[in-house]
Structure formats: C-alpha cells, structure tokens
Amino acid sequence: MTKTPVRLPVKNRFHLPEGMIYLDGNSLGPLPRGVDEALRSAAVDQWGAHLIKGWNVDGWMAQPARVGDKIAVLIGAPAGCVTMGDTLSIKVYQALAAALNLNPDRKVILTDSGNFPSDIYMAEGLIKHLGQGHELRIVAPEDVSDAMTRDVAVAMITQVDYRTGRMHDMQAVSDAAHDAGAVMLWDLAHSAGAVPVDIEASGCAFAVGCSYKYLNGGPGAPAFIYVRPDLIPKIDPALSGWLGHDAPFAFEPSYRPAAGIERMRVGTPPVLQLSALEKALEAWDDVDMQDLRRASLELSELFIAQVEARCPDLQLASPRNAAERGSQVSFSHPEGYAIVQALIAQDVIGDFRAPNIMRFGFTPLYLDKADVIRATEILEHVMNDRLWDRPEFKITRRVT
Numbered sequence: 001m002t003k004t005p006v007r008l009p010v011k012n013r014f015h016l017p018e019g020m021i022y023l024d025g026n027s028l029g030p031l032p033r034g035v036d037e038a039l040r041s042a043a044v045d046q047w048g049a050h051l052i053k054g055w056n057v058d059g060w061m062a063q064p065a066r067v068g069d070k071i072a073v074l075i076g077a078p079a080g081c082v083t084m085g086d087t088l089s090i091k092v093y094q095a096l097a098a099a100l101n102l103n104p105d106r107k108v109i110l111t112d113s114g115n116f117p118s119d120i121y122m123a124e125g126l127i128k129h130l131g132q133g134h135e136l137r138i139v140a141p142e143d144v145s146d147a148m149t150r151d152v153a154v155a156m157i158t159q160v161d162y163r164t165g166r167m168h169d170m171q172a173v174s175d176a177a178h179d180a181g182a183v184m185l186w187d188l189a190h191s192a193g194a195v196p197v198d199i200e201a202s203g204c205a206f207a208v209g210c211s212y213k214y215l216n217g218g219p220g221a222p223a224f225i226y227v228r229p230d231l232i233p234k235i236d237p238a239l240s241g242w243l244g245h246d247a248p249f250a251f252e253p254s255y256r257p258a259a260g261i262e263r264m265r266v267g268t269p270p271v272l273q274l275s276a277l278e279k280a281l282e283a284w285d286d287v288d289m290q291d292l293r294r295a296s297l298e299l300s301e302l303f304i305a306q307v308e309a310r311c312p313d314l315q316l317a318s319p320r321n322a323a324e325r326g327s328q329v330s331f332s333h334p335e336g337y338a339i340v341q342a343l344i345a346q347d348v349i350g351d352f353r354a355p356n357i358m359r360f361g362f363t364p365l366y367l368d369k370a371d372v373i374r375a376t377e378i379l380e381h382v383m384n385d386r387l388w389d390r391p392e393f394k395i396t397r398r399v400t
Contacts, residue, residue, distance in 0.1 A: 008292065011368075026359065035279045067277055075191075081229050088208060090266065092208055094239055107153060108134070119158060120136070145176040152180055154182060158190070188207055190213065192214060194296070244262060299369065327363065329362065330357050348378050351400065
C-alpha cells in the first residue's frame with residue numbers, strides 16, 4: 001500500500017544539535033533517529049550474540065541487495081539492479097571499466113570540468129592501467145552534449161556539480177550520448193535524495209553514488225552502483241572480488257561472475273555501515289520526491305534573495321535559474337574560507353571548496369524558511385562586522 005506523502009519538514013526524524021542551522025547535508029547528512037539504536041543492535045544483538053552466525057541468522061550477506069533496492073526506489077531504478085559496497089571511487093572504477101568494455105573500438109572518455117576530482121583521478125588511473133591509448137576529454141559543463149562525437153566511448157558525468165550546484169539535464173545528455181553511440185555513466189552523488197531522478201527513463205547504462213550525503217547514511221557509508229538490467233549479464237567485472245563470484249563459498253580457483261547485479265560486488269560488505277544506512281533510509285518511506293524538490297527550490301530561492309539583499313559583497317556562483325540547480329546554493333568571495341569558519345562558530349554550518357566557493361545545502365527534511373532567514377541574518381552579521389577577519393578563522397584545517 002502506498003503511504004500518504006508526509007508534510008515537510010520532518011525535523012523530529014533527525015538528531016540536530018539545539019540552535020544549530022545545518023546547511024551541509026550535501027556533504028554529510030545528520031544522524032536520523034533510530035540509527036543509533038540500529039547500530040547498537042547490529043553490534044550487540046547480532047555481532048555480539050550471534051558472532052559469525054550473523055551472516056545467515058541476521059541476513060548480513062543479503063544486505064547489499066536489500067539496501068540497494070531501497071535506493072533504487074529513490075533514483076527511479078527497477079529492483080534487482082542496484083547493489084551496495086565499497087567507496088564511490090571504487091564504484092566509478094568498476095562502472096567505467098565495464099563501460100569501456102562495452103565500446104571497445106572507441107578510446108575517448110568524455111567528462112566535464114565540473115566533475116568531482118576523484119572521478120577524474122579514477123579515469124586517469126584506469127587509462128594508465130589499461131595502456132590502450134584511451135583519452136580523457138574534459139569540456140566545460142555547458143558543452144557536454146555538443147562534445148558527444150562519434151569517437152566517445154563513455155560519457156562519465158556527475159549530474160550536480162559539487163561546487164556550484166549546477167545540474168545537467170539528465171535526459172538531454174543521455175539522449176545525446178545514445179545518439180552518438182556512447183555509453184552513459186552518471187554519478188548521482190549530489191542527486192540521490194536531493195532531486196527527483198528517473199534513471200530507468202534516462203536509458204543510461206550505469207549510475208553510481210554515495211549514501212552519506214542526502215541519504216544520511218553516516219560518515220563512510222557505502223556507495224551504490226546501478227547497471228541497466230539488460231546489460232548485467234554482459235558485464236565482465238574489472239574488480240573480480242570473491243563476493244561477485246557466482247558461488248563464492250564454492251571457493252573455485254577461477255572467477256565466474258554472478259548471474260545478476262551481485263557480480264558488481266567486490267569484498268565483504270560493511271555490515272555496521274549498511275545497518276546504519278538501512279535504518280536511515282526509513283526516513284524516506286513516505287517522502288514524495290516532487291514535494292521535496294518544490295520545498296528545496298523554495299528554500300534555496302529564499303536564501304539567494306536574502307543573501308543578495310543583506311550581503312552584496314557575495315557573488316552567486318550557482319545558476320540563477322532554479323531549474324538548473326540541484327539542492328545547494330553556492331556563493332563566492334575571496335575570503336570564502338574564513339567566512340564559512342566564522343559562520344560555523346555561530347552554529348550555521350556550511351562548507352568551503354577551493355578556491356573561493358561557499359556551499360550551502362538545502363534539505364527540506366529538516367530545514368524550513370525560519371532556518372533560512374536566521375542563517376542569512378547571521379551571515380549578514382559576519383559580513384558587516386567582519387567577524388571573518390579574525391586570525392583563528394584563517395587557519396586552514398585538513399577538512400575544509
């Protein structure tokens with residue numbers, strides 16, 4: 001039975017420190033209520049009481065597929081074609097290697113300059129490892145569709161730019177890739193749980209993403225990978241780990257890929273992290289993604305208007321057209337890092353990306369208009385009183 005969509009926000013579903021305005025869910029989501037107990041149960045009631053029996057008794061081995069199906073709902077994918085495990089960088093490597101194998105006569109990997117650096121690094125590493133003359137072609141985000149030439153093997157695109165929040169038109173880019181005969185690979189790190197996604201309708205071959213941002217799975221939460229159902233039997237995994245084997249406990253001397261999406265598994269699943277994520281995903285059970293998108297745009301539009309009225313020295317770095325943004329807004333300033341640090345000291349949590357970008361995420365599950373107004377009032381205070389110009393706010397920390 002379909003649940004009636006909940007009215008947003010649902011702040012009582014999250015542990016949020018009193019007085020804090022959290023605008024950094026695009027980097028790390030807050031702790032959903034019940035996750036602490038789920039972790040305690042997984043550690044004490046399962047691991048502690050059952051020890052190794054937990055793989056069977058508590059369903060640990062089935063977690064990657066079970067949790068994958070929950071994420072499939074949020075990205076518009078069919079059941080049975082998403083699995084969990086490893087980090088996003090590993091999943092990018094897996095998907096990209098498989099995609100190149102599907103287009104062996106072409107040598108170009110197309111991406112854009114707004115892509116997350118780790119995706120680019122993984123592509124560079126794979127190219128060096130293969131040693132087959134592949135080329136990584138990086139274009140401006142607005143030029144991606146026009147760059148889909150007949151020599152492109154794979155288009156590897158992150159839907160929402162991690163710095164500016166600029167959002168690609170998934171269907172238009174996918175169509176351009178398919179028209180050019182390229183394999184389409186989407187990174188949904190800043191999309192899943194942030195904007196409505198219909199990965200099945202896009203027709204893309206692969207999608208990957210992380211679960212610690214808008215999905216609130218916690219620091220180090222595992223990544224996911226989607227493979228279009230008709231392609232799953234054709235994939236010969238580059239990372240042929242034992243749990244991607246068709247019969248892992250037969251311990252055969254040679255690799256034989258599993259029949260379904262499990263062939264994209266590599267090593268032992270992170271049970272505690274998956275237990276946290278599985279519980280965290282319950283917060284989405286009655287959330288309508290269209291409702292969430294409308295609320296997100298209302299909050300971000302309000303934020304832009306308030307910041308521009310109160311803080312004229314800050315420059316909008318995100319697209320002004322709301323339809324071209326994900327669920328974050330970025331502003332730029334030469335002292336962006338110090339400004340963010342001053343905000344954090346006032347319990348308004350955003351973050352910074354070099355060289356001068358201040359990022360603010362808008363998650364309607366736990367933010368409302370009053371939060372936005374209060375955050376911009378504090379930002380105005382930080383700017384007008386030059387609170388950012390204190391020495392302690394200019395000390396660059398390891399994580400910015």
